[in-house]
Amino acid sequence: MNLTQTSARSTVLAQTLFVALVGLTLVFAAGFAQSHALHDAAHDMRHSTGFPCH
Amino acid sequence: MxxxxxxxxxxxxxxxxxxxxxxxxxxxxxxxxxxxxxxxxxxxxxxxxxxxxxxxxxxxxxxxxxxxxxxxxxxxxxxxxxxxxxxxxxxxxxxxxxxxxxxxxxxxxxxxxxxxxxxxxxxxxxxxxxxxxxxxxxxxxxxGLQPDLPGTPTTDLYARQIWWAATAAATVAGLWFAAYGTGLWQRAAGIVVLTAPHIWGAPGLSSFGGIxxxxxxxxxxxxxxxxxxxxxxxxxxxxxxxxxxxxxx
Incomplete structure (x- = not known):
């Protein structure tokens, strides 16, 4: 594996990591964040998908 | 991307x-x-x-x-x-x-x-x-954390969220090694990781009082x-x- 391949691979890895983070942030906001408005709005969804809710 | x-x-x-x-x-x-x-x-x-x-x-x-x-x-x-x-x-x-x-x-x-x-x-x-x-x-x-209806008594929210997230992460990692691991050791380690949060134990209920x-x-x-x-x-x-x-x- 030469240097170009290594750097291409690490770019893919960094991109994948970034994508995973975007997804986890969304899940966190929808399922975990405890702001009052968010909690009330997401209430039924949190109960049904098994997120710990109040 | x-x-x-x-x-x-x-x-x-x-x-x-x-x-x-x-x-x-x-x-x-x-x-x-x-x-x-x-x-x-x-x-x-x-x-x-x-x-x-x-x-x-x-x-x-x-x-x-x-x-x-x-x-x-x-x-x-x-x-x-x-x-x-x-x-x-x-x-x-x-x-x-x-x-x-x-x-x-x-x-x-x-x-x-x-x-x-x-x-x-x-x-x-x-x-x-x-x-x-x-x-x-x-x-x-x-x-560990049963799906709860509104009105179910529960324990500390933060502790439950931590356990929930740790269990999700351990299941993903554990199943990855159990499925794609090379050799018996990696697969066995996957099973151990998968089981760990459940051996540790979820922050369970101290009493029953569902309405x-x-x-x-x-x-x-x-x-x-x-x-x-x-x-x-x-x-x-x-x-x-x-x-x-x-x-x-």
């Missing part, structure tokens, strides 16, 4: 709509009914518990979280209204879509990682990955898990299909 994100978002959108529909038909009636018990409008074993006892139980259910009177408490917890109005449905659809878009994005990142190490993901693999997502993000956490009838809670638990499983399987299949739908990545 754009293709990865867009296919995951489309898949998440579709899966979220499916989830919202199934929830509307199967799960939400249970939640709405449980809230009527929580608010004291209905009483399990009518005539046995006095109003004072009911108020006390309902109050204890929310513990440290609220000190308002029981009536206000019901309004506080369900700001969208205890009835199943259009606004509430719309919010549930919105959050179902958001949640499954998030899960779809996580899934596509995992699939991309797998393809980097030479694992091919087709439609059937995608469905299997979806089912693994269901195990990691719903089934295994539910093993809703056990039959209702059982139906809710079974249905919410079933809806999750169906939605996740659809999500996995859709993500895999859409992601490979264009040659350009």
């Amino acid at each position: 754009r293709h990865m994100l867009s296919s995951a978002v489309f898949a998440g959108f579709a899966a979220g709509l499916l989830c919202a529909l199934l929830q509307y038909l199967l799960v939400q009636p249970n939640i709405v009914l449980a809230e009527r018990y929580e608010a004291g409008e209905l009483v399990h074993f009518q005539g046995i518990a006095s109003p004072e006892e009911r108020a006390a139980t309902s109050h204890a259910a929310h513990g440290a979280h609220d000190t308002a009177a029981p009536v206000e408490e019901a309004g506080h917890d369900h700001g969208a209204g205890a009835e199943a109005g259009a606004y509430r449905q719309a919010l549930t659809v919105l959050f179902a879509v958001l949640t499954y878009c998030g899960y779809g994005i996580v899934l596509v990142a995992g699939m991309n990682l797998a393809e980097q190490v030479g694992i091919k993901i087709g439609l059937s693999q995608g469905i299997l990955w979806g089912l693994v997502g269901f195990m990691a993000f719903q089934m295994m956490p539910a093993l 809703a009838p056990p039959e209702l809670a059982a139906s809710f638990a079974a249905r919410s898990l079933a809806v999750g499983m169906i939605t996740w399987a659809a999500l996995g299949g859709l993500v895999a299909t859409l992601w490979h739908s264009e040659p350009a990545k």
Whole structure:
């Protein structure tokens, strides 16, 4: 594996990591964040998908 | 990367709509009914518990979280209204879509990682990955933290969230090594990681004091898990299909 391949691979890895983070942030906001408005709005969804809710 | 994100978002959108529909038909009636018990409008074993006892139980259910009177408490917890109005449905659809878009994005990142190490993901693999997502993000956490109806007494929220997240992460990592690990040791280590949060133990209930009838809670638990499983399987299949739908990545 030469240097170009290594750097291409690490770019893919960094991109994948970034994508995973975007997804986890969304899940966190929808399922975990405890702001009052968010909690009330997401209430039924949190109960049904098994997120710990109040 | 754009293709990865867009296919995951489309898949998440579709899966979220499916989830919202199934929830509307199967799960939400249970939640709405449980809230009527929580608010004291209905009483399990009518005539046995006095109003004072009911108020006390309902109050204890929310513990440290609220000190308002029981009536206000019901309004506080369900700001969208205890009835199943259009606004509430719309919010549930919105959050179902958001949640499954998030899960779809996580899934596509995992699939991309797998393809980097030479694992091919087709439609059937995608469905299997979806089912693994269901195990990691719903089934295994539910093993320690049972799906709870509104009005179920619970323990410290933060501790439960930590355990939930740790269990999801351990299930993903454990199943990865159990399935794709090389040699017996890696696979065995996967099983150990998978089991660890359950040996450690979830922050469980210190007492039982649910207000809703056990039959209702059982139906809710079974249905919410079933809806999750169906939605996740659809999500996995859709993500895999859409992601490979264009040659350009």
